[in-house]
Amino acid sequence: MVNENEHQEPTDERTTTTNTNEPQEETLQTQTVVSGLYENWFLDYASYVILERAVPAVEDGLKPVQRRILHALKDMxxxxxxxxxxxxxxxxQYHPHGDASIGDALVNIGQKNLLFDTQGNWGNLLTGDGAAAPRYxxxxxxxxxxxxxxxxxxxxxxxxxxxRKxxxxxxxxxFPLLLAMGVEGIAVGLSTKVLPHNFNELIEASIQILKDKPVQVFPDFLTGGQVDVSNYNDGARGGKVRVRAKIEELDKKTLVIREIPFGTTTTSVKDSILKANEDGKIKIKKVDDLTSKDVEIHVHLAPGVSPxxxxxxxxxxxxxxxxxSPNACVIIKDKPHFVSVTDILRINTHQTVHLLQRELEIRQLELREKLLYxxxxxxxxxxxxxxxxxxxxxxxxxxxxxxxxLTKFKKDFYREITEDDILRLTEIKIKRISKYDGFKAEELMRKLxxxxxxxxxNLANLTRYAIAYFKDLQxxxxxxxxxxxxxxxxxxxxxxxxxxxxQKxxxxxxxxxxxxxxxxxxFVSDCSDIDDVIVFRRDGKFLVTKVQDKVFVxxxxxxCAVFKKNDERKIYNLVYLDAKSGISMTKRFAVTGVxxxxxxxxxxxxxxxxITYFTANDxxxxxxxTVNLTAQSSAKVKAFDFDFASIGVKNRSAQGNILTKYPVRKISLKTAGTSTLGGVDIWYDEHLGRLNRDERxxxxxxxxxxxxxxVVYKNGEYELTSFDLTNRYEPNDITVLCKFAPETVLSAVYYEANQKFWYVKRFKIETTSVDKKFNFIGDTKGSKLLAVTTDTQPRIEIIHQVKERGPIEKMILEPAGFIDIRGWKALGNKLPFVKVKEVKLLEPKLVSSDDADGASSPAPAAPLLPEKELEAVAEPVDGQLGLF
Incomplete structure (x- = not known):
């Protein structure tokens, strides 16, 4: 980065002739063009900013100001x-700049809670509050x-x-300090942004590198939240991560933000919500920031708004x-390099091994010298x-x-005895000689x-030693x-x-x-100011345009209506008159994208x-x-019925089917129709917690x-929801999610905290309310659901103790034969256990179709059976199951 020719004469020099009082003499003066000076100076400046201020060195992951802070603190x-x-x-004493940059860098390191022990008000990453003055x-x-x-x-x-110093x-x-702390810097012509990573994961990844195994690490932020790393690109240029706040539904009228994205504060998040509300993008009543130690922002929804x-x-x-967008740029051998996170981790890991080797070699030399003396x-x-x-x-x-x-002993030493060694012997005091204890000396030498x-x-097995070092750190x-x-x-x-x-x-x-x-x-409908509108005209033309204050179409x-892109279920039925032939044509089509x-x-x-007839069907x-022809038409039948279900849904550019060749007087609706599309296939993506129609x-x-x-939740609640694709489900909170059938029977094992007993129950869903949760294990604090399944013939393994301090036993429970189907509020049957250690759902019992429980009456009651006494069975019964 340093211009090696900075002291040479610039190439774009100009020579001028200067007249003096003596015309015979001419003096040549060399003039440097200003642009040449700026070019050299700017290059020097850019090099300085890159190497000495903004970009960290890969060896220790520190910028110069950070390194000088740590060195000064070690001295003190x-x-x-x-x-x-x-x-x-x-x-x-070490940093040739103002104290403000030092103070900011020092607080930044302290807030990351890794290298410093701090005392006093060091600010708050969550709220964005600054630290107290350095004197406090x-x-x-x-x-x-x-x-x-x-x-x-x-x-x-x-x-x-x-x-001076x-x-x-x-x-x-x-240690891979750069990846643990993260860094951000803007230099001249380039910038760097390395996201922070998890302490333990970095250590585990370093161990994997030493074992020659592939590694992959992802960002971890002190502010928590959720991160999508599908486009992380190993932290190199061109990658991107999406970070989200963690939002919970407190009730149907209130949302709570518990964690916020990296780089934001509770204040900035709150302000962005208020601005979105002012712009009409969301509808809320108010926002309350109740953050203290932990983030807690309450968003109160407007009436009728879906959470x-x-x-x-x-x-x-x-x-x-x-x-x-991460952008890992670091200084390697005095030059900036764009690398990946894995590259940095490998460099740091191998450097750690090298430093450990040097420390061992230094210690080896010290021990040898101690033994020799x-x-x-x-x-x-x-x-x-x-x-x-x-x-x-x-x-x-x-x-x-x-x-x-000493001559006869010299062969036993690892090196030659020098005059300095002999001088040390002459400095031994008589007192030490008189009190010399050979036994203690031998003991000390054995330890050495x-x-x-x-x-x-350790030197001979350096990789093993480095792995042990990392494990000890963790x-x-x-x-x-x-x-x-x-x-x-x-x-x-x-x-x-x-x-x-x-908008309206x-x-x-x-x-x-x-x-x-x-x-x-x-008035047509409510809309947002970013919606598109689809418009059909009498002349057979249609278009889609962005909604505006006023636009001619x-x-x-x-x-006209708000246009929903890729909506395959909205079908338009129409009849149009072809002016050239006089024939009335009919067609059905969807508009998915234009x-x-x-x-x-x-x-x-x-x-x-x-167009003579038009309907839009969601x-x-x-x-x-009913189609009425004109009285002057030569058709024998002047009125007839036409069912749009008799024609298929085709492309919008298709000409359609002939309705009639005769002139039409009017077309009127006779009876409303039913959907010809059938039901909708729905999938559940357990990673996203969303329903979809894309077969994911x-x-x-x-x-x-x-x-x-x-939906059955791990806290012992169930809920019926619509299959709207905008529904959100938190995968970590759900144990069963399936299409509801009235004959569905839920079998559950749970602990009732009020009675302090373990219960098993079987029940059907009797409620019909949608988007309302019902607790089927009781509201007593401490009650917990252990397992639940929709299998018709479930088998549940329970590891338990019948008596306090008794032996741990394993039993197989078949709820279908142990308890009748009762109401969802019933307690169920008590299990004769003092303590349940573990519950495990096994493969359901295989039964013939004639014996399947389903909605029919339950099988006769049967006692708990040991696993070895289970009978052989024939065919599995499908079902949803949940265990945690």
Whole structure:
């Protein structure tokens, strides 16, 4: 990045001739073009910002200001807290910039709760509140920070900016610190954004790398929430993650936001909700921010507003969902590189191994030196060599005498004995010689030898040692650092579907205008200001246009409505007169997708053709009409009935079927029709918690208009819901979700906290209310559902104790033979257990079709059976089951 030619003459020089008083002499003056200076200066500036300010080094994951803060804090460390103001002052000895940048960086590190122990008000990531002034808050290095970040012996040093101090080039960090903390920086011409990752997952991934196994890590944020990492791209350029708030339905009128997306605050989320409400995108009464230690934002809904649709609208129009584009740029060998998260993790892991190797080698050398000196001391004292120097008259003679006395022992040492070694022996005091204990010396040397052997073994098995190091870090520091952000797939929310109807659509049929500004004309329906409108005209043309205040779409409008893209169930029935042939044609078609503001012709295209009958049917209904011909027509039958069900649904561009060749006087509705499309196939995506018609997930069945979905929750409640695709289901809260049939029998094992007994019950759904939850295990606090299934012949394994401190036993329960079908409020039959350890749903009992329970009366009562006494059976019965 540094311009090697910055001190050379620029290539775009110009020479000028300057006249003096002596015309014979000319002086050449070299002039540098300003653009050349700026080019060099700007390159220097850009290089400085990239290398020295904005982008972290891959070795320790730190920007220079962060590294200098940690170095200064280590210098000050005495185990006690230091005023942040003092730390800032100490850091300014190394950092050639203002104290504001140091203070901001210091608070940023402290809020990540990894390297620092903090005291005082350090601000709040959730609310966006800033930290108190540096003179009021205190900090010290955490135990993790001291252990992982620093080692004076393995640190490479350089002079500080003014030459007065030494500072580290990079710190010897033995952990993927960059990925744990995350970083964001804007330099000149490039930027970096590395998202934070989970502490424990990074350690586990590092271990996998050392085992030569593939790894994959995903972001984890202190603010919690949910993240969709399907397009994460390993954190490299071009990737994207979607992060959502965690929203719960407190009741049908109130939503509660418990966790917020990374990069937002409760204030910004609340403001975005209020703005969306002002813009008419959502309909709410008010928002209350009750956040203290944990996030709690209450969104109170307007009357008649669907909670499920509002949740989707919050994700679509507010900061409850944000997209983040990672861009991992780091300094590697003094140059910026764009890499992936896995690349950074591999570099950090191998660097950790290298640093551990250096520490072991340094320790090995220290132990060898200690052993060597201990051996020399032992030989010197036990062989009374110190007495041989009593008669030496010069110091050189002393050295020579000792060296000669050690000659026969030199072969046992790992290196040559130097004069410095002998000098150390001469410095031993008489007191130490007189109190020398050979046994203790031997014991000390044995310990040193054991430690040396262990160190050399670790050096020989470096990978094993590094894995043990990572596991030890996780054991000591991993508690309380579990994943906070839930990884899950998000559905794509259509803004048109979830936008609140904040406008009213009007039409001027004769004049040919539509819009929400024609308040004196005919009202069509409620709409949102981002909707599209489909318009059919008498001349056989139709178009789709964006709703506006007032827009001309063509005169003689016969139908207009809000357009729903890809709606295959909305079928249009029409009769049109072909002006060229005089024949009346009939057709049925759907409009699933068109080009906006382009006119489409539904007739044969002949001028003056026109539509004589038109209906729009939301569920593919086919009515019966009466066709009256003109009195002058030559047809023998002047009136006849036509059933639209007799023709199929075709493409909108099809000419249609001939209705009559004779002139038509009028066409009138005789009887309303029924749907010709049949039911709708519905699937449930257990990852998204959404229903769909795209064949994703588990097939629930074919649904008619009157059909509903049965949902059983893990807290002991059940609910009947519609099969609307906008419904939301939280997969983690659900144990059974299926198409509801009146004959469905639920079998459940649960604990009733009031009675303090375990029960089994079988019941049918007797309620018909939709979107209302009913608790079938009782409202007593502490009651819990253990297992539930819709199998007609379920088998449940129960591991239990009949008596306190009794043996643990395993029994197989067949509810169909143990208890009759009763009401959903009934307690059921008591199980004769003191404690239930575990409940497991087994494969249902195989029965013949004649014996299947279904809606018929239950089988005769039977006692609990041990598993070995179960009879052989024949055929499985399908059913939904839930266990947790």
């Amino acid at each position: 460390d005495d185990g006690r807290f230091n005023k942040v103001a003092n730390v800032i002052g100490q850091t300014m 808050i205190e900090v010290r290095l955490s135990k993790f920070g001291q252990e992982v970040v620093f080692n004076h012996q393995t640190t490479e040093w350089q002079l500080s900016y003014d030459g 030494r500072e580290p080039v990079t710190l010897p960090v033995k 499920d649709i509002t949740i989707d609208a919050l994700y679509a129009f507010t900061e409850c969902e944000v997209s983040i 201990s051996s020399l001391e032992k030989i010197f004292i036990e062989n009374r060599i110190y007495r041989k120097i009593e008669e030496c008259e010069t110091f050189e003679a002393v050295i020579s005498t000792i060296d000669k006395a 030898e054991q430690e040396l052997a262990e160190t050399e073994d 054991k000591r520091y991993g508690k309380g650092r579990e994943r906070m952000t839930e990884i899950r797939a998000f559905n794509t929310i259509s803004a048109n579907v979830v936008a609140a109807a904040n 659509l009007y039409v001027d049929r004769e004049g040919g205008f539509i819009g929400y500004g024609l308040k004196k004309d005919e 063509g005169k003689d409008i016969i139908y 080009t906006r503001d382009r006119e489409y012709d539904l007739t044969m295209g002949n001028p003056k053709s026109k 569920n593919g209904e086919a009515e019966v009409v 997930g588990r097939f629930l069945g074919n649904f008619e208009a009157k059909d509903v979905v049965l």
